[in-house]
Amino acid sequence: MKKEYDVIVIGAGNAGLVSALTLQKQNKKVLLLESGRFVGGLSASFVRGEFTFDTNFDDFLLYGNGEESGIITSLFERLAIVDQLHPIKRATTFKIYTLNDKKEYEFPFGVNEFLAKMEDYVAGSQKSVKEFLQISKEVYEACLNIMEMKGKMDFTLLEEKYPNFLEMASLSLEEGLKFLKIPRKAAQLLSGCWLLLGSPVHKVSFVTYAFSFYAFLSFGGYGLEESSHDISLILSEEFLKYGGTLKCLNEVREIMVENNEVVGVVTTKNERFYSKKIVADISPTKVYGSLIKDNVPLKAKTLTSNRLLGALPVTVFLGLDKSLNSLELHEGTSFIYYTLNSQKEYKMMHKLSHPNLHVWAKNVLEDKAIIKITGFVYKDAFKKMVTKENYFALKKQLTENLILMFEEATGKEIKKALWEIEAATPLTYERYLKHPGGTIFGYLASGLDDFLPRILNECNEEYIKGLYFTGSFGAFLASPYATYLNGEYVANKLLGGDSDAKTW
Amino acid sequence: MPKLGNLLNLRERRERFILNGQAKTILEEEKITALSNIIHPKGMRVKVKKIVNETAEVKSFYLEPVNSSLMPPFLAGQFITLCVTIDGRTYKRPYSITSKVNDLTEYRITIKKQDNGVVSSYMFREVNEGDLFNILGPFGHFTYEKWRDQEDVVLIAGGSGITPFMAYLQDEDFLKHIHSLTLLVAARFDQDIIFKKEIDDIKAKNSKISVTYILSEQKREGYEYGLIDEEKLLKLHLENKSIFVSGPLKMYFSLNEIFKKLDLPNRFIRHDLYRERPDNLGSLEHTLTIIMEDKVIKVPCFENETLITSMEKGRVKTMVHCTVGSCGFCLSKLISGEVKTEVSALKKKDLEHKYIHPCVTYPLSDVTIEIPIK
Numbered sequence: 001m002k003k004e005y006d007v008i009v010i011g012a013g014n015a016g017l018v019s020a021l022t023l024q025k026q027n028k029k030v031l032l033l034e035s036g037r038f039v040g041g042l043s044a045s046f047v048r049g050e051f052t053f054d055t056n057f058d059d060f061l062l063y064g065n066g067e068e069s070g071i072i073t074s075l076f077e078r079l080a081i082v083d084q085l086h087p088i089k090r091a092t093t094f095k096i097y098t099l100n101d102k103k104e105y106e107f108p109f110g111v112n113e114f115l116a117k118m119e120d121y122v123a124g125s126q127k128s129v130k131e132f133l134q135i136s137k138e139v140y141e142a143c144l145n146i147m148e149m150k151g152k153m154d155f156t157l158l159e160e161k162y163p164n165f166l167e168m169a170s171l172s173l174e175e176g177l178k179f180l181k182i183p184r185k186a187a188q189l190l191s192g193c194w195l196l197l198g199s200p201v202h203k204v205s206f207v208t209y210a211f212s213f214y215a216f217l218s219f220g221g222y223g224l225e226e227s228s229h230d231i232s233l234i235l236s237e238e239f240l241k242y243g244g245t246l247k248c249l250n251e252v253r254e255i256m257v258e259n260n261e262v263v264g265v266v267t268t269k270n271e272r273f274y275s276k277k278i279v280a281d282i283s284p285t286k287v288y289g290s291l292i293k294d295n296v297p298l299k300a301k302t303l304t305s306n307r308l309l310g311a312l313p314v315t316v317f318l319g320l321d322k323s324l325n326s327l328e329l330h331e332g333t334s335f336i337y338y339t340l341n342s343q344k345e346y347k348m349m350h351k352l353s354h355p356n357l358h359v360w361a362k363n364v365l366e367d368k369a370i371i372k373i374t375g376f377v378y379k380d381a382f383k384k385m386v387t388k389e390n391y392f393a394l395k396k397q398l399t400e401n402l403i404l405m406f407e408e409a410t411g412k413e414i415k416k417a418l419w420e421i422e423a424a425t426p427l428t429y430e431r432y433l434k435h436p437g438g439t440i441f442g443y444l445a446s447g448l449d450d451f452l453p454r455i456l457n458e459c460n461e462e463y464i465k466g467l468y469f470t471g472s473f474g475a476f477l478a479s480p481y482a483t484y485l486n487g488e489y490v491a492n493k494l495l496g497g498d499s500d501a502k503t504w
Numbered sequence: 505m506p507k508l509g510n511l512l513n514l515r516e517r518r519e520r521f522i523l524n525g526q527a528k529t530i531l532e533e534e535k536i537t538a539l540s541n542i543i544h545p546k547g548m549r550v551k552v553k554k555i556v557n558e559t560a561e562v563k564s565f566y567l568e569p570v571n572s573s574l575m576p577p578f579l580a581g582q583f584i585t586l587c588v589t590i591d592g593r594t595y596k597r598p599y600s601i602t603s604k605v606n607d608l609t610e611y612r613i614t615i616k617k618q619d620n621g622v623v624s625s626y627m628f629r630e631v632n633e634g635d636l637f638n639i640l641g642p643f644g645h646f647t648y649e650k651w652r653d654q655e656d657v658v659l660i661a662g663g664s665g666i667t668p669f670m671a672y673l674q675d676e677d678f679l680k681h682i683h684s685l686t687l688l689v690a691a692r693f694d695q696d697i698i699f700k701k702e703i704d705d706i707k708a709k710n711s712k713i714s715v716t717y718i719l720s721e722q723k724r725e726g727y728e729y730g731l732i733d734e735e736k737l738l739k740l741h742l743e744n745k746s747i748f749v750s751g752p753l754k755m756y757f758s759l760n761e762i763f764k765k766l767d768l769p770n771r772f773i774r775h776d777l778y779r780e781r782p783d784n785l786g787s788l789e790h791t792l793t794i795i796m797e798d799k800v801i802k803v804p805c806f807e808n809e810t811l812i813t814s815m816e817k818g819r820v821k822t823m824v825h826c827t828v829g830s831c832g833f834c835l836s837k838l839i840s841g842e843v844k845t846e847v848s849a850l851k852k853k854d855l856e857h858k859y860i861h862p863c864v865t866y867p868l869s870d871v872t873i874e875i876p877i878k
Contacts, residue, residue: 037823037832037833037835037876038835045851046832046849047849047850047851048645052851052852155508155511158508158511159507159508163507166507166508166510166511167507167510168510169507169510169511169514170510170511170513170514226853227851227853229851229853230851230852230853233853233854233857234853237857247797247876248876249876249877250876285530285531285532285533286532288530289530289531289532290532296530298527299522299523301527301528301530302521302522302523302525302526302527303522303525304530305527305528305529305530305531306521306525306526306528309533321769321770321771382536383533383535383536386539387539388539388542388543388577389577391539391543391577392577392579396650399651400650400651403651415651415652417771418651418652418771419652419770419771420652420771421649421651421652422645426536427536427539427540427543427544430533430536430537430540431540431543431544436532436533436536437533437536438533438536448514448517448518448521449518452511452514453514453515453517453518454518456511456514456515456518457515457518457519457522460519461522
């Protein structure tokens with residue numbers, strides 16, 4: 001019997017799960033194939049002693065502050081899972097440390113609060129920073145609007161409602177901040193969250209940064225009690241409840257294509273499943289590099305072979321037997337840079353010995369805490385250094401470096417409270433979360449491969465009929481909230497409006 | 505409109521790049537993938553190179569790779585899962601690696617013969633040099649971490665619990681790093697002590713190491729007598745030392761009581777994975793139904809056997825690795841039935857959604873579970 005489905009979703013990461021659930025709820029017959037034992041993709045979690053560590057960067061789900069819905073809240077409302085979620089205020093501020101001049105900057109969440117604090121740090125910056133934040137708000141709204149256009153760009157609407165957004169659309173962050181005549185120091189601090197996107201000021205577009213930064217500033221103090229792994233579980237349960245078919249430990253080894261149109265997949269167990277529509281929550285590099293056997297369209301090859309991978313992580317997960325307060329450590333997000341010059345740091349980060357850090361800290365279990373320190377490097381930095389002989393030693397050395405940098409920045413010794421420690425290198429991420437090269441950012445958000453060019457061209461880049469991409473390698477870039485949204489966006493694009501949906 | 509032009513221009517430039525750009529080979533980060541297959545292999549074939557009798561009830565098996573030159577690197581304290589097929593039934597058992605971390609030409613694992621132990625009896629009676637096995641791993645985090653652990657280290661081994669420590673004792677980097685190492689080896693009789701000569705040789709060469717042997721059922725010169733009690737532990741001055749415990753569950757419990765009394769911080773005390781069958785289990789027979797994608801298999805199960813044991817006996821392929829509810833490889837969904845499940849590395853949400861680790865779960869009624877299969 002031929003196993004036929006309306007849609008096959010490859011990969012049960014969060015985007016794949018949202019796609020599958022959205023489609024299944026529209027009465028499509030969906031098959032969700034996952035190569036791992038379990039759903040969630042990058043949203044995995046693991047237990048060490050008393051602590052549960054999350055591999056995802058779920059610290060800034062931007063869930064909203066109870067009065068105002070965050071960027072992701074309405075999606076979870078549409079998926080009807082909000083009853084199972086519990087918003088929680090995690091932090092009131094975020095911090096930026098610079099090691100070279102031993103400075104630290106602490107900013108409150110909330111647009112007005114941030115603005116006031118910036119004026120404290122850089123006198124006279126208020127006017128231009130205010131303008132930046134106003135434009136960022138417009139960019140944020142414009143981007144949300146674009147995300148809701150289901151692949152059909154309404155340029156007239158964009159022109160009418162978002163002139164400032166259009167004005168800034170083709171600028172890099174660096175160019176945008178110059179254009180707005182923001183004082184240098186203020187510009188450096190404003191772009192101080194660049195590591196969240198893994199792309200420095202001269203690479204990342206103004207639009208991408210402004211969108212993310214505005215969302216972060218508005219909702220960043222709030223998250224959920226549930227980890228992103230918990231959310232993956234909830235999504236998969238819902239998918240099953242609506243009658244979807246989920247097969248874990250089913251790795252796709254081939255996407256079958258006939259006459260430039262997908263017809264189905266073959267798994268490593270040599271099972272064949274048929275569908276004219278495939279949503280790939282895996283990297284295009286893998287799809288075009290090995291899953292499609294012959295006749296990869298030239299344009300797909302040109303595009304894919306020229307894309308750069310995003311920053312590579314080395315993470316150390318720490319479980320502490322004291323609360324953050326008693327250690328006088330900051331709860332929430334911090335960035336630890338050598339300098340505020342991200343262009344320079346980006347260059348230096350092509351060396352393994354010069355990572356820049358993203359830190360996430362939260363109190364758990366009444367009087368304990370988790371600190372997750374991730375150092376990012378670029379391109380071949382890890383690959384060049386690692387061998388099978390030196391792997392464990394290198395891992396130890398990298399871990400040590402991260403902790404030392406953290407202690408240097410904060411001036412606090414964490415060893416005296418350390419209960420559990422675990423580390424992950426790009427190799428760990430590659431092996432257990434199956435991200436090519438171990439990146440967690442998908443492709444580097446940069447120039448012609450940033451959010452706008454990706455989404456503007458998405459319709460033209462369906463090189464094989466019926467094949468859609470989602471997830472961290474997709475048009476919405478890699479961030480926990482964007483990947484959920486991207487899952488829904490692709491599902492909606494497939495559904496193509498309710499009337500069309502009935503025809504297949 | 506010039507402004508909209510910004511947007512259209514982006515689109516056109518990307519389009520033009522894709523049209524005129526150079527199509528290169530799509531690179532899939534093969535080095536990282538190849539390396540991760542070496543460091544964290546998904547399983548490998550090994551040959552029994554040598555078998556050595558350690559005591560009357562303990563044998564060491566030296567395993568060498570069949571298809572590659574070296575075994576994967578491991579950390580002192582880690583284990584492998586040995587897959588043993590007996591009468592068409594595959595059993596998986598974790599064994600600590602007892603050899604040197606920097607000699608990867610072979611692993612040594614050391615197995616004690618258990619009463620009624622299907623696998624250990626088989627390993628003792630049937631296995632010869634040259635036999636082939638599949639192994640999984642190395643896994644485990646019963647390891648010394650420089651950043652976390654103290655430089656004064658106490659290792660407490662009960663019976664065959666000495667096995668993970670044998671790798672510690674031969675780990676040169678570890679020995680170089682620490683300030684002092686105190687090893688307590690507890691056994692019933694002197695002839696039960698595994699690796700005595702090896703341990704004494706290592707100790708003789710390293711002044712950082714001190715060793716005490718304790719016999720619970722025999723008085724003999726050069727050995728202490730009795731159980732590991734408060735008095736013996738007080739002599740070790742445990743404050744500000746990292747304590748690693750490996751041995752039977754009863755020993756964990758009694759030691760934990762003493763540690764609590766001495767007010768030692770939990771973060772200085774680490775236990776190797778170890779599980780024993782809980783007391784007060786029934787013995788009734790039930791039916792275990794296993795759903796594996798489109799297949800449904802039914803096997804008998806018993807209240808005093810884990811679901812994994814019933815699956816192994818029923819010739820059902822299992823994903824189990826650690827057998828003690830820690831690694832998560834056997835994670836399954838409980839569809840129906842009552843079970844008794846031990847504390848394991850399940851997350852809160854897993855429990856809410858009725859996920860279980862069958863390796864530490866006992867049936868209390870007919871049970872249906874769903875498992876993914878490879």
